Amino acid sequence: MSTVKLTVNGKAVSVDVEDRTLLVHLLRENLNLTGTHVGCDTSQCGACVVHVDGRAVKSCTMLAGQAAGSNVTTIEGLAKGDELHPMQAAFRDNHGLQCGYCTPGMIMSAVDIVHRHHSQGSGGKLDEETVRHELEGNICRCTGYHNIVKAVLDAAGRMKVAQAAE
Amino acid sequence: MYETNYHRASSIDDAVAQFAKGTDSKFLSGGQTLLPVMKQRLAAPSDVIDVAKIKDMIGIDVSGDTVTIKAATPHYDVAQSDAVKKAIPALASLASEIGDPAVRYRGTIGGSLANNDPAADYPAAVLALGATIKTNKRSIAAEDFFKGLFSTALEDGEIITAVSFPVPAKAGYAKFPNPASRFALTGVFVAKTKAGDVRVAATGASQSGVMRVGPIEQALKANWAASALDSVTIAASGLLADIHGSADYRANLVKVMGQRAVTAAG
Numbered sequence: 001m002s003t004v005k006l007t008v009n010g011k012a013v014s015v016d017v018e019d020r021t022l023l024v025h026l027l028r029e030n031l032n033l034t035g036t037h038v039g040c041d042t043s044q045c046g047a048c049v050v051h052v053d054g055r056a057v058k059s060c061t062m063l064a065g066q067a068a069g070s071n072v073t074t075i076e077g078l079a080k081g082d083e084l085h086p087m088q089a090a091f092r093d094n095h096g097l098q099c100g101y102c103t104p105g106m107i108m109s110a111v112d113i114v115h116r117h118h119s120q121g122s123g124g125k126l127d128e129e130t131v132r133h134e135l136e137g138n139i140c141r142c143t144g145y146h147n148i149v150k151a152v153l154d155a156a157g158r159m160k161v162a163q164a165a166e
Numbered sequence: 167m168y169e170t171n172y173h174r175a176s177s178i179d180d181a182v183a184q185f186a187k188g189t190d191s192k193f194l195s196g197g198q199t200l201l202p203v204m205k206q207r208l209a210a211p212s213d214v215i216d217v218a219k220i221k222d223m224i225g226i227d228v229s230g231d232t233v234t235i236k237a238a239t240p241h242y243d244v245a246q247s248d249a250v251k252k253a254i255p256a257l258a259s260l261a262s263e264i265g266d267p268a269v270r271y272r273g274t275i276g277g278s279l280a281n282n283d284p285a286a287d288y289p290a291a292v293l294a295l296g297a298t299i300k301t302n303k304r305s306i307a308a309e310d311f312f313k314g315l316f317s318t319a320l321e322d323g324e325i326i327t328a329v330s331f332p333v334p335a336k337a338g339y340a341k342f343p344n345p346a347s348r349f350a351l352t353g354v355f356v357a358k359t360k361a362g363d364v365r366v367a368a369t370g371a372s373q374s375g376v377m378r379v380g381p382i383e384q385a386l387k388a389n390w391a392a393s394a395l396d397s398v399t400i401a402a403s404g405l406l407a408d409i410h411g412s413a414d415y416r417a418n419l420v421k422v423m424g425q426r427a428v429t430a431a432g
Contacts, residue, residue, distance in 0.1 A: 002172065019172040019214075022201075043202045044346070046268065055242075055271040061201050062272065065172040066194075066216060109268065136348070137266025 004068045008033070009077030015064070023067050024048045024059035027074060035075040035104045039139070046138030049105040050074045056112035058137075075104035078111070086158035087111050087151070096151030098142035109138050110152045114159050126156045168210040174219060178302055178327060181217050185323045188213030193325055195238050195277035198269050218274065223327055228253050231333045231360065237276025237326040245270065254295070256337040256355070256431065260287050263341065265348050276326040279311070282318050282375060284406070285349035289376035291339065292329060293367035294355035300328040314374045335360050336390070338431030340423045341370070344410055351410055352419035354379070356427040358390060366424060371405050371416045382424045392425040 005014045008031060015030045027033045027050070038060055039047030048060040051073040078085035087107050090096070097103045113134045117126050131152045132145065140148060171188065175181035185191040192211035194200055195218050203209045217223060223238035228249040235244060244250055245262035264270055264278075264287050278288040279299060292299070292308045299306045302325045311319050320326070334357045341353030350370035357365045364387045366379045385394045400420045405413040 018169065020167045020170050020204075022167075022205075041205065043198065043269070046266075049268055056268055057271050058268045060205075061198060061269075063172055063194075063197070063201065063214070063216075065174065066197065066218070068174070112267070134267055137268045 002065060004064045006067050006069060007071045009073060017064050019063070019065060021064040022060055023050070023052075023062045023064050023072070026064040026067075027059060027072070033074050033076050037101055037104060039101065039105070044137075044139065045102070045105070046109060047102050047105040049108040049138065051108060051112065054115075056109050073108075075108060078107070085111070086162055087114070087155040090151040090155035090158060091148070094147050094151035094154055096143065096148045102138060102140045102142075106135070106138050106140065106148055109135060110148075110155065111159075113152065114156045117156070118160065118163065126153060128153065167204045168207060170204070170211055171213045172216065173213060174216045177220060178217075178222060178325060181215050181220065181325060182302060182323060184213070184215045185325075188215075191215055191323075193217050193280070195274040195280075196240060196272035197277075198265065198273040199277065199281050199283065217276075217325065223276070226250060233257070233331045233333060234328050235275050235331070236328045237279075238274045241265070241270040241273050241275070242267070244275065253333050254331060254337060256339045256357075256427075257291055257295075257331065259430070260291050260339045260355070263287065263343070263348075269348075275329055279329065280318060280320060280326055282312055282316055283349070284315050284372070284375040285344075285351070285353075285370040286376075287339075287341065287350055287353055287369060290350075290353050290355040290367045290369040291331070293376050293378065294357045294365045295331045295334060295337065296357075296359070296365060297329050297331045299326055300330065301326050312376050316375075332359065334358055335362075336431045338427040338429070340426035340430055342419055342423060352416050352423055354382075354420060354423035354427045356382070356386065356424060356431055358386075358431070363387075364390070368420050368423070371420050373404055373406055379420060379424065382421070386428065390428065392428045395421055395425050395428070398424075 037047035039045035043061040050059045173184045189212045191213040194214040194216045225236045227234045241261045241264045251258045337357040339355045341350040352370045366382045369376045400417040402413040402417040405416045407413040
């Protein structure tokens with residue numbers, strides 16, 4: 001057993017876990033943050049994606065101990081109170097989900113994609129091909145991806161506007 | 167996953183000391199292979215020594231004709247590095263196509279090489295470019311490093327600290343990714359050194375891991391052009407055959423990916 005200290009959604013937490021505990025299990029079972037899902041458990045589906053120090057990673061492929069000292073953001077940490085994050089709002093408006101199982105991971109990956117392209121100076125002008133390519137680590141078995149891609153492109157525009165307003 | 171003990175190393179010396187204390191230790195870098203294998207209970211190290219946050223093992227240095235990538239540098243950072251893009255664009259491009267974006271944030275060059283998966287991307291670049299693998303004990307030439315499937319010249323407790331690539335005159339990489347895993351069904355890295363030598367390495371193709379491809383090297387030495395490979399035949403003996411592709415299919419892929427790599431190199 002080890003004590004793992006990290007920041008999750010802005011709050012400092014300290015958790016006693018077995019060394020073999022994966023980050024996703026610390027989040028779900030110790031912190032009750034069950035928005036982060038376990039889909040495949042073989043590092044392929046992306047349902048468990050969270051942000052660790054600003055990078056979208058698969059929390060089923062990281063030991064809790066590896067995240068010690070890090071800043072973790074989960075799907076629960078995106079909205080500001082009752083106000084959805086632009087990516088969440090875009091998924092709702094574009095019907096970017098059906099069963100919803102993959103959605104938290106999709107949204108966390110998608111936010112990362114948009115941030116990455118904004119910071120690379122492409123002005124948030126993501127195209128469909130790029131979004132499809134960059135979502136290759138997230139699997140959805142319901143939607144056929146079409147509305148997910150639409151939602152990400154919609155959100156990229158909204159996030160750019162929000163960024164400009166700040 | 168079976169029980170294990172996690173240690174975060176503060177320095178290379180600390181990692182080596184921690185490793186020696188365990189009965190069956192393994193170094194853990196990005197963990198994008200080791201952790202899935204541990205989850206499947208195919209590996210059960212008594213101790214995992216996390217080297218990913220050792221400051222001396224992260225970063226990229228380009229000086230003169232050498233690109234040095236420290237071992238715990240994630241694929242994403244290599245892919246994004248302006249210095250690598252300028253010096254060896256094929257290497258940045260290779261890094262940008264490993265796995266998926268989440269894997270590239272965590273996976274590292276040292277971890278990829280130490281694991282030596284027969285379908286991993288980096289071994290092709292290391293062998294074709296004639297890179298040198300630096301460890302805590304010595305420097306190992308690419309030729310002497312890869313020893314077949316999942317085996318390397320590394321001794322128990324020896325840790326890769328950096329990889330140095332000589333800047334080539336031209337280089338290109340092309341891979342046919344397995345659509346599910348993104349590992350190379352076959353990937354070919356072609357390089358023309360500044361001295362005029364041609365070196366070509368293929369990953370994902372051979373039963374004994376990454377390999378040089380003599381027939382393609384000879385054809386490109388005579389004429390650096392994709393069309394120079396039209397008449398080249400790659401022997402299927404010794405190549406991998408599985409549900410994804412027969413040995414004959416992979417033999418043809420070596421040639422086709424070789425042609426695409428030459429086109430990419432320009």
